[in-house]
Amino acid sequence: MSWLIRDRLRSNFYRNHFLPLRLLLRNSGDFSASERSGVAAFFLNKWDEEIIPSYKPESFYPARSRELVNETFYLISKLGFGTTSTVWLARDVRRWWWQDKYVVLKISVNDLPVKSTDYEVTVTARIASEDPLHPGRQFLRTPIDSFRLRGPKGTHLVQVYEPMREPLCVLQDRVQGRKFSPDLVKTILGFVLSGLDYLHNQCHIIHGDLTTENILIPIESPRILRRFVYEGLSLTPQAYRIDGRAICLSRQDMGELDPQAPMGPPKIIDFGASTFLGGEHTTQHINNQLIRYKAPELLLGTPFGYGIDVWNLGLMTWELLQGDGLLEVRDLMEWVNTEEMQLAEIIGLLGPPPEALRSQGSKSYLYFDSKGHFKFPHLIPQPKKLKKRVDSLAKKDRPLFLDFLRGMLTWDPLKRKSVRELLAHPWLRQESPQ
Template sequence: MRPANLLKRAHSHNKQTISNLLHSRGTSPHPQPDLISGHKKVEEEENPNYKPENWYPARLGEILVHRYELVVKLGFGVTATVWLAKDLHADINSGNRKYVTIKINVNILGKEFQDGRRAIAEKLFSANPQHPGYGHVRFMLDTFKVHSKHGEHLCIVYDVLREPIDLCMTKFPHRRFTGSKLRILLPALLQGLDYMHSECRVVHTDLKPDNIMMGLGDPTILDVFVQQEHDHPSPRKAPDNHGRIIYRSRSDLGEAPTEAVIASAKITDIGLAAWGDEKNTKPIQSNAFMAPEVILQAGWSYPADIWNLGVMLFDLLEQIALFDSINTEPDNYRPEQHLGLMISLLGPPPKEFLARCAKAKKYFDADGQFKYPKYVGEDCKFEHAVHRLNPEDKELFIDFVQKMLTWAPEDRWTAKQLLDHPFLTKEREGCWDTPPLSRASTTSVGSMIPSRTGTPGLPPTSAPNNQTIHSNLPARLLELCPSLGSTEAPEPKIERQLSNGSLKAPATDERSASTTTLAQRPKMETLTESKSETDAETPNAKRLSANKQNESSQAMIDAILNRGKAHASKGEPSPTNGSSSKHPERE
């Protein structure tokens, strides 16, 4: 069973599509929502550590900071609820651009965590807008804080995207991607990862279907979506004694995504992202996606994301995923079982790799022999895991994933190299032969700390000049930030923040985002500023449920929340004691 994302959707409660909603209820001019019993736990209330005083009592129709009107609840998770909002400052004729997504966080996130997210967010936004992967990473558009009687809540504003791909693909035949659809999706993901790795020096650490979303496509889709909420209000509970109304989420945006929409996919949710050029050994990744260097504590960096992607492809293509046989529920995950399946697929790990693994002795003896041979299956091979591709595609696909799933991280291909693999290029080049491609040329990572001069296997990148090519920027960012289209050098606001100690320098390159007013660009610097106001028609239920998973991510989230509480108890600055004045994003 798969680990859940930071934010999970209650899609199991919203099986109605836009078309059948039109005919499902009466035509009363004042439709009334269905009420849910106060004795039943709903959505965020189902979180194990839910405390209502930590959550903002958001209500549909509420206007935040005199600008954003909440119109639909999109989702919820361990640390936030997510809402579709109308931007009252946007042009009324701006189509879907008059809507935004707002993530309202709990009031116990620590200042250290917030500052870390801000630094990474700024880097992702500003590193190199000319990179082809820039448009395949989701950015913040604005941030602000709102107040409840129990503290302050950080709010992060994003552009609006469709459902995550694990929900979108349920609308495909057989509820899975075909090989041709994968070849449309994967260039977007690989370009986005290459941007994060080579330009921003950022490791996502939690890449999975929940954290990949697609563009909207039809420019009228949100107007229709909002009208459905008006005509058929989502069920909800009456206010509790903290004033909170718990709404059912609504997330179905209609028909299956077109090829153009699939090609617009973006990587979302940097809530657990980390700098790739630091020494990283802490636990990351959902259990089913955990890379061997993470399990064995060999140190991890960018290749951990590549392993994630390789495992995830089986979730998108097949009814049974690569590591579905392991138990990933809290307290039941057994690393030795996971390692046994890896040995079945990859053969035994190289002794050179085990030599740098802090936990190798727990699972392997001095000769490199696995201590739990009962978990090594003889029938667990890549060839037996792929069923939905023709023979030629199957051969290329297996070779493709084998470039991503290797014991030693330095042996994995980089995102940039994978873009040239024949599984992706054969259709556009009319080629079936596998050209010789060099393996990732990371020098012996030993401790897995890549050089600051470039992503493993990639040449060093040079900083762009101050000119930004207008045509390469997303229309939404140009609308919010016209200065990005100019050739004037940006004001070095971020560098000033670095000099006075408010931010940690994320990398050696000196690119920085320009600073303008809210009307001009996303307010990346305002996080600490206060504003007072074909094979089976039935999906594998275990794998399509995004709600009972992710104990690795959950452990990190719990640690973050506990740090926030500790800061508050010591009187240190935190969002809950007056610091001055953000999947999923359905993240």
Template sequence: MAAPTRAYSSSSSSPSQRPPLLPRKFPSSGFEIIDPSIKVEEENLPFYDPKIFYPARIGQVIHDRYQVVAKLGYGTTATTWLCHDLVHHHYVTLKIHVNLLPHVREVDILRYLKTFDSEHEGRNHIRMVDDAFRIEGPHGTHEVLVLPPMSLSLRALQEKMPTGVFDVELAKAALPQVLLALDFLHGVANIDVHAGNLLVGISDDSYLEHFAEAELTRPSARKQVSDELTIHDSQLLMAGHGPLYLCDFGEARIGDEHKGVAMPIQHRAPEILLDVDWDWAIDMWSVGLLAWNLLEPKPLFTIYDADNKELNEAHHLVNRSC
């Protein structure tokens, strides 16, 4: 394992008075081995290249401090891992970015948000960063965010509903929390507000210890690609019913005037489609779509032709004017 580089921001939590914990020894056998011919997790991304993702593995200690306990998920720009902070004796989530990014915008945005009014109620609905550092992988440098652990996203919860939609009362409870978060962000456009980026907070931290114990006694499935690369199966972290948190500020913008393409295709506000100036208010368009998508089994807008931008945007504008 390559040695980490120095951190470029310090943790906001106070140092533990207790000595650092020793790493746990996780099982090296007894788990399901996934057939090497089957694509799993990030391998299913259309652009997947094993050289761009950091090859984290369960049991590994990252940055001389964070022991990987379980894989929580993956996306186009990062993988996320539940880790035990051996210094502060608590659990955190590491978001390890691909090495293609010369700079991770989310680091700047989250640092900027930390300067905002700490008394604003909406701050309690933003997933703030605790720390950030860089690590060297086999094929380049990866930026890492240290974040509070969260439970499932609203999208994941909705997919578990028998009807595929939320009860009206649940949706009515969720939307005011989103609005509080956006009010706190005034002057910052998240531009990616949707059910997949709204995570449920953890109401009982003891669940995280049970989650770690489960990996020790019933280790999760994995695919051994090579001696250096193991792809772990992501685990669902279902841990109670805390408040909602707006997450993922990788595409966010600071300021009152912007121009150009933004937002996922099917979520784009009229300003984006018409190529006019836009600002943080486009997030309110996303709230409207969110309300629809929480209560209806089919999205209000879909991608009609991903290979034809002009035709796709024409369809969107037609639907918006009906």
């Protein structure tokens, strides 16, 4: 089947759609990292990792700009944060001048179970080494290196990566209506599906958290990175102090995109929620994904597999094309969305779950009574015809797209298309009229 992937990557269609970014950007609505942080501070009076409900200061490594880590990596700017890590741009002081000298460090918290961190290292090592020549391997970002860093309150796993620009969700913020052109969506999906083909069929791994936040686009020009580094070294490091501890503020916006540069292929990141199919990793771990992306099998507690990634890809496809979520979060605060709300949205979209699927769910009793009726009918939205909601496509192109979408969004994961079947779908091969 790799011939199909290679054929897609070598085709004129794919070569033509390393699109100049000037074709992507129209009426940019760009929000800087400082503006986003300002919004968080305004509402929560908290900064960066402080906004995480489970935040514990002693768990995070107190990294600072201009710090030399492990006698190797000179920290330049904090790029971001998550529930279990902070991310930094750094310069590798050991490299020769002609080598790529900038890297990204993901510094994990010190209270992650050793088994969990060792597992992630095992997963990424498997991805890196299983079949380096597979055409989909290049679309998965794995660590260049990793090491343990001793902090004041414990030991932290540090993973070293190549620098990338920003996730797809941030790139969407730069585009009017957050909508990508159909051809660009098809191109991105081709790369992502190729990466998933390698992940599923060569490595036998479920990603488990496939979202627009976990797909990065590369830096389009070395000049962009050099400018970002220069600005980072020129600025006075910003820090917000709480309880005597300094939290460095994230600076992740690399500025305006170069309108003349081609956009290289995206890469799938973050394998912390990944699991080997049939392996020891637990359902509880993979359940950590965002509720608005959660697949029916995770909500109902039925057996799961590669179909989780396919479901996530279906929701992501709609987001990229339409600019909003297919399953609408009807509360102002996304993080109060509950599993019953997500199930209600799915019922509004697909109708009630098949009895055979519902009856085998270990959590079905939480949401359905003994007669199979949903316990929260007031949450079910009014049915909407997808054909009328797809306003980014010409009417004649909608049936083929909806066939592609429905192949990913079904209650029963066994009835979803595989990534190889999706790669061969005619909608991906159909070029939109210019």
